């Protein structure tokens with residue numbers, strides 16, 4: 001059997017090719033029939049010129065897949081055909097210094113489904129058993145499709161918890177910022193303020209999530225935060241990746257600043273004095289330390305419905321258009337359906 005899939009060829013380009021449908025090779029392989037796969041900021045970065053995230057040319061990208069087990073290798077014991085699964089795409093080595101310390105997300109020798117191994121923008125994907133988690137049928141397919149980005153949010157908030165009544169400011173109202181807002185609401189946050197310069201996103205988070213949306217190009221952000229919170233926010237999240245100074249300015253004294261966005265080519269100067277003088281805690285958080293089971297529990301609880309972020313559903317043949325929609329800020333989350 002063959003499948004017609006987009007192959008990453010480098011330089012921001014995809015080319016559709018006929019590839020054989022993957023077959024079980026290793027004992028721990030699980031063959032998945034993919035139902036849908038979300039487009040991630042990482043995919044946008046992979047397809048940027050120059051790229052802002054590495055991926056191996058010749059592979060199928062995509063890592064936010066939801067699917068069902070079609071076949072399993074000989075040693076697979078946790079899954080059987082028909083099981084509904086989500087994917088934790090980073091495959092750690094289990095041998096490096098960081099893996100040995102239990103700091104899996106800092107593994108120095110990992111592979112990732114959708115950047116170094118064939119991913120989920122395809123009708124079928126071959127994934128090792130250890131990357132898979134079962135998810136029950138009560139979670140709608142489109143909610144389950146946001147498992148991976150949601151897991152990054154759950155993982156990050158494990159490092160900077162939100163308490164009931166906390167005022168939270170999120171800089172960046174893209175899909176990740178919006179997931180932070182949803183989880184903040186579920187945590188019982190007080191004011192949830194979001195800033196962005198893209199009007200589409202601001203309107204979306206205001207109308208769909210009930211966040212207070214602020215465009216810092218039009219409104220004095222600090223003034224708006226102070227007007228609502230008097231002293232600044234308990235937690236400020238930078239979901240952009242170069243907003244550390246705005247984040248520091250918006251935190252209350254003794255507050256937390258969570259740095260989540262990734263901009264490898266930016267290095268903003270840091271206002272160190274403010275951090276020291278006002279007892280701020282600045283926390284970096286990268287994808288989270290094994291947040292997968294908790295993320296599934298959160299989805300299965302029904303407390304949040306991340307599918308509300310899906311604004312577009314496109315067939316696999318229109319992956320490039322989906323990427324363009326997200327890049328132009330005219331979509332929140334785009335889901336590719338198989």
Ligand SMILES: [Zn+2]
Pocket residue numbers: 040041042063064148149
């Ligand atoms: Zn992702």
Ligand SMILES: [Zn+2]
Pocket residue numbers: 092093094095096097098099100106107108109110
């Ligand atoms: Zn490792």
